[in-house]
Amino acid sequence: MNHHQLFNKNSALYAKVRPQYPAALFAYLASLCKEHHTVWDVACGNGQAALSLTKYFEQVEATDVSEQQIAHAAPHPQINYSVQPAEKTTFQTNQFDLVTVAQALHWFDYNQFWPEVQRALKPNGIFAAWGYSWFTIEEKIDAVLQEKFLNMLEPYWAPQNKLLWDRYRDVPFPFKQIPVPKFEMKMELTLDQLFAYLQSWSATRICIEQNGDSFLIEAYNAITHVWGKKTISKQIDMDFCILIGQNEKS
Numbered sequence: 265m266n267h268h269q270l271f272n273k274n275s276a277l278y279a280k281v282r283p284q285y286p287a288a289l290f291a292y293l294a295s296l297c298k299e300h301h302t303v304w305d306v307a308c309g310n311g312q313a314a315l316s317l318t319k320y321f322e323q324v325e326a327t328d329v330s331e332q333q334i335a336h337a338a339p340h341p342q343i344n345y346s347v348q349p350a351e352k353t354t355f356q357t358n359q360f361d362l363v364t365v366a367q368a369l370h371w372f373d374y375n376q377f378w379p380e381v382q383r384a385l386k387p388n389g390i391f392a393a394w395g396y397s398w399f400t401i402e403e404k405i406d407a408v409l410q411e412k413f414l415n416m417l418e419p420y421w422a423p424q425n426k427l428l429w430d431r432y433r434d435v436p437f438p439f440k441q442i443p444v445p446k447f448e449m450k451m452e453l454t455l456d457q458l459f460a461y462l463q464s465w466s467a468t469r470i471c472i473e474q475n476g477d478s479f480l481i482e483a484y485n486a487i488t489h490v491w492g493k494k495t496i497s498k499q500i501d502m503d504f505c506i507l508i509g510q511n512e513k514s
Contacts (some may be wrong), residue, residue, distance in 0.1 A: 280365075282309075282310070282461075282464065283396060283449060283451045283461075283500070283502060284312070284314060284451065285313060285316065285366060285394070285449065286447045286448065286449055286504075287311065288458070289394065289447050289448060289506070290313075290316045290317060290320060291317065291320070292445065292447075293320070293362060293364070293390065293392050293508075294320035294321070294362075295312040296362075296390045296442065296508070296510075297362050297389070297390050298329060298361070298388065298437055299361045299386075300320055300321050300322065300361060301321065301322050301323065301361055302321065302322065302323045302324075302325065302359060302360050302361060303317050303321040303323075303324050303325070303360060303361060303362040303364060304324075304325045304326075304327070304353075304355065304359075304362075304363045304364070304384060305317060305324055305325070305326040305327070305364050305365075305366070306327060306350045306364065306365045306368065306381075306394055307327070307329070307350055307365060307366075307367075307368035307372075308326035308327060308328050308333070308334075308337065308345070308366075309328060309330075309333050309337070309343070309366070309367070309368070310333060310336050310337050310338065311326055311337035311338045311340070311343060312338075312366065313328040313364055313366040314337070314340070314343050314345075315340055315343070316432065317336055317362075317364065318340055318342040318343060318440075321361070321362065322342065323342055323344070324340075324342055324343045324344070325344050325346070325355065325360075326343050326344065326345050326346075327345075327346050327347070327348040327350070327353065328345075328347065328348075329347065329348070329349050329350070330347075330348050334346070334347050334472070335488065344469055348428065350365075350368075350371075350377050350380070351372065351373050351376035351377045351380055352371050352376065352380060353380060353384065355384045355394070356384070357383050357384065357486060358383075358384075358385070358386045358387065359384050359386070360384050360389055361389055361390070362379070362385060362389060362390045362391075362392065363381050363384065363385055363389070363390075363391045363392070364391075364392050364393070365393040366393075366394060366395070367394070367395045367396065367428075368393075368395075369393040369395065369427070369428075369432060369507070370386075370395070370424040370425060370426075370427035370428045370435070371437060374435070374436050377444075378436070378438045381511075382424075382511060382513060383512050385511040385513075386511070386514050387511065388509065388510055388511060389510070389511045389514075390442075390509070390510055390511070391439050391508070391509050391510075391511060392488060392506065392507070392508045392509075393432065393506070393507045393508075394504065394505060394507070395428045395504075395505060396481045396502040396503060396504045396505075397425075397428050397429050397502075397503050397505075398502075398503045399500050399501060399502045399503065400500075400501050401498050401499070401500055401501075402498065403488075404490045405487060405490050405491060405498075408483075408486050408487050408489075408490055409425075409483070409487060412479075412483035412486045412487070413479070413480070413483040414461065414480060416479045416483075417465070417467040417471055418470060420466075420467040420468075420470040420471045420474075421466075421467045422466065422467075425467075428505075430504035431503075431504055432507050435507070437507065438509075439509025439510055439511055439512070440509055440510045440512050441507070441508070441509050442508040442509060442510060444506045444507075444508050447504060447506065448501075448504070449501075449502040449504040450499055450500065450501055450502065451499075451500045451502070452497040452498070452499055452500070453458055453497060453498065453500055454494060454495055454496065454497050454498075455484075455487065455488065455491050456469070456494060457495040457497075458482055458498075458500070459480070462480075463480070468480070469506045483506065
């Protein structure tokens with residue numbers, strides 16, 4: 265099964281439980297751009313980043329290769345959604361002030377993707393990609409989650425995820441890199457909300473398809489003993505990375 269099919273599988277759940285990106289990130293990206301006419305949000309998923317971009321740009325072109333993701337994307341008058349592969353689009357040359365990729369840079373064919381971004385970006389336009397991977401809650405909860413849940417998922421992760429886990433340092437990058445200030449990504453979740461989020465992971469879904477959900481139930485019950493009252497919300501601190509560059513073509 266390819267990753268496009270994986271994200272088609274449960275797009276509605278994916279849309280409900282994904283963490284929110286830092287609001288300050290979008291303000292910072294806008295500050296780097298000379299103009300604020302049009303932005304391309306690549307692999308837009310449910311439109312989460314695209315919606316935030318509408319505060320700073322007149323028009324957002326949001327694309328995804330998954331028809332189901334686009335079908336569940338949040339509508340907005342400034343956003344034009346379309347089903348297109350990241351590596352080959354119908355956009356004009358020099359069309360965009362900014363190109364963004366949220367939580368998806370590790371999926372692309374870089375030999376085709378980078379030339380397409382360079383073509384579509386204006387001279388000196390900005391490219392930005394970011395993502396989150398693991399998280400921490402409390403030491404005792406993290407330990408149980410590792411033993412009862414994360415260890416089970418190890419064989420089921422797509423190899424591309426390692427690029428994200430390594431904070432995109434091994435991704436070839438054709439732009440002049442821009443230093444990035446620190447942004448924190450946090451959220452508050454109850455135990456049930458946490459497990460809804462964990463079930464949105466592609467590796468979790470594959471593991472359930474191949475082995476059933478007994479491991480998930482066992483992990484839930486184990487974490488219940490160290491969580492406290494299930495309705496209590498706890499702070500989730502995400503490992504968040506950002507890659508920003510300028511398109512120096514003439």
